[in-house]
Amino acid sequence: MEQISPPLTSDDSARPISPAPGETLTEAAYFAIRRDIISGALAPEERLRIERLSRLYGVGPTPLREALQRLCAAGLVHASGNKGFAVAPLSMDEFTDLTIARVAIEEQALRLSIEHGDDAWESQVAATAYQLNKKDVALIASGEVALSDWEAANSAFHAATVAACGSRWLLTLRGRLNEQVERYRLASVALRRADRDLVHEHADIATAVLNRDADRASALIAQHFRKTATLLAGA
Amino acid sequence: MEQISPPLTSDDSARPISPAPGETLTEAAYFAIRRDIISGALAPEERLRIERLSRLYGVGPTPLREALQRLCAAGLVHASGNKGFAVAPLSMDEFTDLTIARVAIEEQALRLSIEHGDDAWESQVAATAYQLNKKDVALIASGEVALSDWEAANSAFHAATVAACGSRWLLTLRGRLNEQVERYRLASVALRRADRDLVHEHADIATAVLNRDADRASALIAQHFRKTATLLAGA
DNA sequence: CACTTTCATTTTGTCGATAATTCATGCGAT
DNA sequence: ATCGCATGAATTATCGACAAAATGAAAGTG
Incomplete structure (x- = not known):
């Protein structure tokens, strides 16, 4: 909600998320990724590889996968078979x-x-x-x-x-x-x-x-x- | 959708889920748990302990957690802080x-x-x-x-x-x-x-x-x- | 040129360790 | 004597590293 349109993609600058108080890492990751998808920092149809996200947000793979599953249910992320996650397309x-x-x-x-x-x-x-x-x-x-x-x-x-x-x-x-x-x-x-x-x-x-x-x-x-x-x- | 109201709770009889063809275990678990929540086999407000579900459905903890996160977004499951999951209440x-x-x-x-x-x-x-x-x-x-x-x-x-x-x-x-x-x-x-x-x-x-x-x-x-x-x- | 087989990459699932929470127990105070 | 509170142990969830399955592509062969 803050930034309107940051350097769109290829922004691999680490933006570690604060573990937050009384908040689980999964939730923190959920909010962070949602923010970045909505703001466009993560472009539509961009593939969301776990390893990359892990480096980006400084979080282990497990919380990331769980956050992505939730985003998947929210319709912001698409998950196909065994082909990983991607930002939902815009049409x-x-x-x-x-x-x-x-x-x-x-x-x-x-x-x-x-x-x-x-x-x-x-x-x-x-x-x-x-x-x-x-x-x-x-x-x-x-x-x-x-x-x-x-x-x-x-x-x-x-x-x-x-x-x-x-x-x-x-x-x-x-x-x-x-x-x-x-x-x-x-x-x-x-x-x-x-x-x-x-x-x-x-x-x-x-x-x-x-x-x-x-x-x-x-x-x-x-x-x-x-x-x-x-x-x-x-x- | 099949069974209307099976032996409600404490039904610890193993009901292993079929991995299904071209379907990930997480999805299978998602559908199975959703079915059991809707049918009432998993009672409202019942706590969903991972270990128990793991025995019930014959699936590892990780797919279960991911399925529960998705159900959480769908509103069928509530997840609180570090206190685990529970079936959404009925009021x-x-x-x-x-x-x-x-x-x-x-x-x-x-x-x-x-x-x-x-x-x-x-x-x-x-x-x-x-x-x-x-x-x-x-x-x-x-x-x-x-x-x-x-x-x-x-x-x-x-x-x-x-x-x-x-x-x-x-x-x-x-x-x-x-x-x-x-x-x-x-x-x-x-x-x-x-x-x-x-x-x-x-x-x-x-x-x-x-x-x-x-x-x-x-x-x-x-x-x-x-x-x-x-x-x-x-x- | 098409088909098959193999290899590498990627995703998914399992396991073990850490950290938080809850319950029970014991102590002190009213 | 009972109620409240603090402490500790057991349970439970969360996390990160490892291993297995599957997918896609490339190379080799018919």
Whole structure:
């Protein structure tokens, strides 16, 4: 989540992972590899040889294999027969597929959230909407504001809107999908300075949500996601 | 999927798994353990000690650990710190949560499928609906027909209806959810002879789908799932 | 030129050692 | 006398090194 796009591949500089407190090496490796796959430091379809990863992260083979198995279940890594692991590929088909699923889940989560959300939820939505608006304006103005800041605010706002949907499973699935989309986002630089009117898009969504207008919020979020998808695809 | 509810726990009878052709031991172990968790042979919250599993399935510790990591990502197993693995617990909260997510995904998948489905899809829906109807009738009549047969038909019908949704991700997520629900289904015997009018429920769904009435199909499927949930909960 | 056989690389599985955790036991305090 | 706490031993998970199986490629032969 930190670095946007480091020296992509062939970055064999050792980046040893901290064993972390009360965390198993397997988990540490899992998070480290996931981060590097999402950020693109490990390129799509790149083969993940154990020995190399072992040198890279300074971890033994066993925790690495276990971490890779988990990533495999998460869909970020592909494991074929006896031919080892590789970073999951990136394709347009997969991306449109992903967008469909994402819209479906976000729409439903949003509807449920609007239906069940209480006052605290409303406050949170309003608060994150306000923060995001500030970041949106700053982004337009200074062109190259701290991007990770904006991303955090963006993510927080969208998370807040669906937080009251009442299903941890729905949110978990949503998280997994976002994880995947993040890869495409970061893979394409086009999205950065796309001159879309984010200020109004987000403001409209926030308004619809706070007005409890499920149909309108649903339509707007679908449009919002699809626009992102179109921009990313056309770039 | 085969056995409904074998001697539950303390079944330490060796059930060695076949290495399978062109399949790695890790995968074999993964499927075997998943089957036993879903079927209830491995009880909820039961601790999964490596040594014991090793004796049970006749597999070394490493493949087992890797399989458990994957199951962990799938949500069927919980892994805590350095305290080993355990079968994921079953709770009412989790179940209602699950039902919400399931309805959300199935509704959307169904709508998309109705929108995009072609003639081949229609045929498949009609065919599986016909088969399921036969099994439904048989189930009512003979009281205790081959249950696995009925389940296969039921599963095939519902799968057919959403098959044309156009998103592999949506279907994958749906599969994961169904996996979880299956555990609750099999854990409760109440569902078996629940005298609900399955014949008509299924027939109505099939009719709505084939008539391309997305709203009605959506409503029916939600009702269908929620009824299952209610029956299961009340038992 | 195609097919087979062999060899090297890579992945997978087994084993033994280390480190963490849990349970039981004994001591001290209330 | 009982409850709480600390200590120690046994159990258990985690890790890294070694060995076996499988895959892919190259070379040799029909």
